[in-house]
Amino acid sequence: MPVGDWCHRRVVTAEADISVREVARTMEREGVGTVIVTESDNPVGILTDRDIALHVLIERLDAEAVQARDLMQSPFITIPEETSLGRAARILRMHAARRLPVVDERGRPVGVIGSEDLVGVLSQELAALAKVVERQRPSPGSEAEAKQTIERSE
């Protein structure tokens, strides 16, 4: 199962030259914690609510004067939309990230995947696999079903 089928296919963007206070308000309005920072429509970085909170508060920055490009993470980690869910889960864990942008083959963001999305899918998968295990030794009939389940979960 590719991650592109399961992520939220919605991307909230912010122009690189807008103030981080404006980005914070966008996050509040859109109910997101990650925005893609763009420069003439090209993604150039990502900015999270955590980045804004820590930089602005600790470094005593003027949230009106500081722009999105000043605080964004660039380059940023992305997950190709063809990546399997299991691998996506591992990437999130490896980078201790709550959410990461999902990109198409040209590197353009098409959505965001978070750990909460993965749990739902993986528990469905687990339930399907549990049925297979319950059958223990597959008879010829249930083997076909087992095969289907495996193919679905791959």
Add this chain to the structure above:
Amino acid sequence: MSQLKQYLKKAVSVPPDAPVREAAERMRSEGVGYVVVQAEDGHPVGIVTDRDLTLRVVAAGREAGITPVSAVMSRLTAVAAPTELLEDVVERMAKYGVRRVPVVDENEVLGILGLDDLLITLAAELHDIGEATRREVRDARRAAQIEQIRRELEDTFHEIEGAFHGVVEELEDVRTQAKDRITREVEAVRDRIRRLLD
């Protein structure tokens, strides 16, 4: 019982009158996404997340050096005891719509059970279980396939063996026939020579 404990994250605490800047500093130095607001007597009264700071301080235009954490924290609606079962606590989180619950023993905060951390851990665990199960099923199928191939090979071997025996028998026949014929021919030649000599 120890189940709950294994999912706990350390609690980083600040007093209610600490400025929000201090909360941000603790979040960065401790590498956490939230701090527990703890009253003087030790009991937890609220939680402040990095997101709260972005929305309630940066977006709202509050002054980070003088705004106390108590002004932007979410008041605690649920706590858990260390002896509780994970599923009971998760149910309480759903009921109160909270993502983090301090686990409290007497007045001491032992740690925080966070839904986000829990989800990441569970997702990884579920995935590992899924992988192991898939491998098991795959191995079982492979073993069945190997047995099938072995049986087919055995059948083929028996067929070849049968055919070989047939060929050997036929060769025996041919050899016997040839031997008989040669013997007869030799006999005939010997007779003719004997007759010529007589």
